[in-house]
Amino acid sequence: MDASPDPDLEAFRKTVRDFLHQTITPDIRAQAQRQAGIAAEPALGIWWLKELHKKGWAAPAWPKEYGGTGWDAARRHIFEEECVRAGAPTLWVSGHQLLGPVVMQFGTQAQKDFFLPRILNGEHYWSQGFSEPGSGSDLASLSTQAVLDGDHYIVNGGKIWTSHAHWSNWIFLLVRTAKPANKREGITFLVAPTDTPGITVQPIVSMSGEHETNQVFLDNVRIPVTNRIGDEGLGWAIAKYLLEFERAGSYAAQAQASLDEARIAAKSPDPVTGERQWDDPQFRRDFADAQLRVTAQSWMEKRVVSAISSGQNVGDAIASILKLRGSECQQAAQEVSVAALGPLGMADQRAALKPGSNEAAIGTPSAIRPTAKYLNGRAASIYGGSNEIQRNILFRFISAGQVP
Structure with a gap:
C-alpha cells in the first residue's frame, strides 16, 4: 500500500469537508449527539438524506446509472470518515446500503425502476427481516414459511431484532418456500409494505433505553409474487451477498x-x-x-x-x-x-x-x-x-x- 498523500484524494477530502462545514450546523450536530443507537431517528436521518440527495451524494456506493456517485472505494472511505468527524447524523443503512445493491444485482428491470429511485430519495424507509427467535447466528435454520397461492405467497412466522421496523414503511424478508435436506436451500427473498394486513410490530426496548429494535409477527400475510427478488429458492445466495455490505x-x-x-x-x-x-x-x-x-x-x-x-x-x-x-x-x-x-x-x-x-x-x-x-x-x-x-x-x- 502506498501511504503517500494523493493530491486528487486530498482535494476530494477538502470538498467533502467544505460541504459538511456548510451543512452540519451546530444545532444539527447537537441533535446527532443525542444519537446513541446505530442510526439517527428518521426525522433527522431523512433530513440529512435529502440534503445529500440534493448534492448527488445520497448513495456513495451506487453506480451513476442508478443515481449514485460512482465513487471508488477510496472516496467512499474518505466520505464516511469525514461525516463521522463532522458529527453528521448516521444514516439508516437498510435501503441504500443493503437492499439497493441486492435489487441492482438480482432484481428485474421493473423492480429496479420502482424501488431504486424511492430508496434514493428516502420515500421508502426499509427494515430487515432476517433473524428469528430460533434463528440468529444460524440464519439458515429460519422457519418463517411462505406458501404459494396463485400469484401470492402466504407468509406465516415472525422476525426479531428488526431494527427500525416501527418506523419503516417497507420490509425485506427471508422466508422458507421449501424444506430440502440442505437448510440453505429452499429460502426465498421477499419484500412487502409494512402496512400489509397481517404484519404486526411490537417494540423491544434495549438496555440503553432506546426503542430501536422490534419483534415482527407475520400472520397470513399475502405478498405478491412480483415482490420476490430473484428466483424462488435463491434467498440464501442473496442473503450472503447482502451481508457483504452489512x-x-x-x-x-x-x-x-x-x-x-x-x-x-x-x-x-x-x-x-x-x-x-x-x-x-x-x-x-x-x-x-x-x-x-x-x-x-x-x-x-x-x-x-x-x-x-x-x-x-x-x-x-x-x-x-x-x-x-x-x-x-x-x-x-x-x-x-x-x-x-x-x-x-x-x-x-x-x-x-x-x-x-x-x-x-x-x-x-x-x-x-x-x-x-x-x-x-x-x-x-x-x-x-x-x-x-x-x-x-x-x-x-x-x-x-x-x-x-
Missing part, C-alpha cells in the same frame, strides 16, 4: 470519535472534587490500549481500500477480520468513553436521549451519550454475523492453508 463500514472513524470525546471528558475537572480522570495512570493505560486498537483498525481499513481501488479481490476472510476487529475496537473505545466520565458514567441519561427531548444532561453535555452508546454497542459483536461466527469462518480459512 459488514462494511468505517469502524475506526466511529471508534476514534468516541476516543476523542473521551479525551476531552477525561481532561475536564470534576465540578465538585476538581479531579481529572486523565491523571489516573490506569485510565491512561486503558486509553492508550484502545487507541492502539483503533489505529491498527484504521490502517487495516486503508489497506483494504487501497487493495480494492487497485482492482484486487480482498476475499471473505478479510471481510470477517474487518468486522471482528472493527466491532471489538469500537467496544474498547466505548468502554474508555464511559470510564472518562468517572461517577457521571453511572448517571441515567435516558430522558435526555429521547428523540425531540429538551432535557438537560446530568452533569455536563459530554455525559449525555457515552454510557447509552456503550450499552447499545454491545450488540456490535452480534449483528452482521456474530464475532463467534467470524472466528469460525477464519478457522476454516486457516485450516485450508488460506491465511490472509
Whole structure:
C-alpha cells in the first residue's frame, strides 16, 4: 500500500469537508449527539438524506446509472470518515446500503425502476427481516414459511431484532418456500409494505433505553409474487451477498470519535472534587490500549481500500477480520468513553436521549451519550454475523492453508 498523500484524494477530502462545514450546523450536530443507537431517528436521518440527495451524494456506493456517485472505494472511505468527524447524523443503512445493491444485482428491470429511485430519495424507509427467535447466528435454520397461492405467497412466522421496523414503511424478508435436506436451500427473498394486513410490530426496548429494535409477527400475510427478488429458492445466495455490505463500514472513524470525546471528558475537572480522570495512570493505560486498537483498525481499513481501488479481490476472510476487529475496537473505545466520565458514567441519561427531548444532561453535555452508546454497542459483536461466527469462518480459512 502506498501511504503517500494523493493530491486528487486530498482535494476530494477538502470538498467533502467544505460541504459538511456548510451543512452540519451546530444545532444539527447537537441533535446527532443525542444519537446513541446505530442510526439517527428518521426525522433527522431523512433530513440529512435529502440534503445529500440534493448534492448527488445520497448513495456513495451506487453506480451513476442508478443515481449514485460512482465513487471508488477510496472516496467512499474518505466520505464516511469525514461525516463521522463532522458529527453528521448516521444514516439508516437498510435501503441504500443493503437492499439497493441486492435489487441492482438480482432484481428485474421493473423492480429496479420502482424501488431504486424511492430508496434514493428516502420515500421508502426499509427494515430487515432476517433473524428469528430460533434463528440468529444460524440464519439458515429460519422457519418463517411462505406458501404459494396463485400469484401470492402466504407468509406465516415472525422476525426479531428488526431494527427500525416501527418506523419503516417497507420490509425485506427471508422466508422458507421449501424444506430440502440442505437448510440453505429452499429460502426465498421477499419484500412487502409494512402496512400489509397481517404484519404486526411490537417494540423491544434495549438496555440503553432506546426503542430501536422490534419483534415482527407475520400472520397470513399475502405478498405478491412480483415482490420476490430473484428466483424462488435463491434467498440464501442473496442473503450472503447482502451481508457483504452489512459488514462494511468505517469502524475506526466511529471508534476514534468516541476516543476523542473521551479525551476531552477525561481532561475536564470534576465540578465538585476538581479531579481529572486523565491523571489516573490506569485510565491512561486503558486509553492508550484502545487507541492502539483503533489505529491498527484504521490502517487495516486503508489497506483494504487501497487493495480494492487497485482492482484486487480482498476475499471473505478479510471481510470477517474487518468486522471482528472493527466491532471489538469500537467496544474498547466505548468502554474508555464511559470510564472518562468517572461517577457521571453511572448517571441515567435516558430522558435526555429521547428523540425531540429538551432535557438537560446530568452533569455536563459530554455525559449525555457515552454510557447509552456503550450499552447499545454491545450488540456490535452480534449483528452482521456474530464475532463467534467470524472466528469460525477464519478457522476454516486457516485450516485450508488460506491465511490472509
